[in-house]
Structure formats: structure tokens, C-alpha cells
Amino acid sequence: MRWIVALLLAALPAYADGERAGEFDYYVLALSWSPSYCALEGDARGDDQCHPRHDYGFTLHGLWPQYEQGWPSNCRTQERNPSRADTAAMADIMGSAGLAWYQWKKHGRCSGLSSDDYFAAARRAYEQVNPPDVFAPLDRDVKLPASVVEEAFVEANAGLEASMITIICRAGRIREARICLTRDLNFRACGEDVARDCRMPDALMEAVR
Secondary structure (H helix, E strand, C coil), X not given: CHHHHHHHHHHCCCEEECCECCCCCEEEEEEEEHHHHHHHHHHHHCCHHHCCCCCCCEEXXXXXXXXXXXXXXXXXXXXXXXXXXXXXXXHHHHCCHHHHHHHHHHCHHHHCXXXXXXXXXXXXXXXXXXXXXXXXXXXXXXXXXXXXXXXXHHHHCCCCCHHHEEEEEECCEEEEEEEEECCCCCECCCCCCCCCCCCCCCEEECCCC
């Protein structure tokens, strides 16, 4: 039994809590499909991101420091925390100031950057990726293979290859696109623990609200 448990644990991605800031190998840029977030979580919370006056498609979930295997989180850093104005300034691409604060606390501190520089890097990474035109705006619910979403991103972004992006599903829906970047924010291949594509043939992409 012990060896079975050991094998199962070895197969899981590892993370390190409270590690020293700045020690990581690459970034994962996580782009959330906002309609799925709202359907699964945001509506129940009454999040402003899900208000009908917005038309969010792919929003910035976060820019995550990553090891080749596993990831750091909640790192020790001497950098100051962002102000409310700093986090509020990220709401246009993240949907809320609260998410910006949470991402700084869990992931941004691990970058070794100041909060200003981390948010600037996150914005730069977000803005250099072209969301496929076919999804912006998506005016009706569709079901499609998750692989089609990946292929659309690859086609829309010069230099992006299938090994550099993974599509995440949740509750039968397209939830996120995760793109792997070097520390200089160039496209690179994902580590094995990140490259876990959704293989659903009929994943739901709900319409932009």
C-alpha cells in the first residue's frame, strides 16, 4: 500500500509554500474565459465582473511563476504590497481589484519583482497575446472540441506552438487558456505538469455577456 501511495503522490504536481522570491524557471499566463467563471462562481458571488454592462471574454487570471516541476506560492519578499489604487488599476483586464490583490499575494510575491513591476509584467504578457477573433465577441453559446480553442490561439499568435499552451475545462466548460512564457515573457514549451490539455469533444463556451 505504501508504494502505491508513493506512486500516486509522485504523479501529482508539487508546489512550495513560502519559498524565497525570485527563484523560479518560467511563467504561466492564465487567461480565464469570463462567461464560464461567471456561470460557475461569479454570478453566485455577485461579482461586478459578471454584470451585463461588461463584455469580458478572455480576462487575465494571473501570471504565475513556475518551476520546471511544480510552482512556488506565498513567497517571502521584502517588496511592499500594492495599494488599493494599484489593484484597482488592474480591474480592466482582470475583472476585479480583489483578484489582483489575491494574485499578488499568492503568485506575484514569488516573482521577485515589486508589485508595480509585477502588475506591469502581467499586463504586458496579457496584451502581447492575441485572443482569437472568432471568440471576441462570441454572441451565442457553442459547443466545440477543446482542441479547437488551442488551435485558434496558435493560429492567432506567431511563434506560439501547441506545446506552449494548454486548455483547461471545468464542469463541461472551457475555463482557461494557459500559456507558458520565459522570464522575459517570450513563448516557451510548458512543463509536463502544466501541459494537461482538456480533451472534451463538446466543451461549452458560453456567449460573451
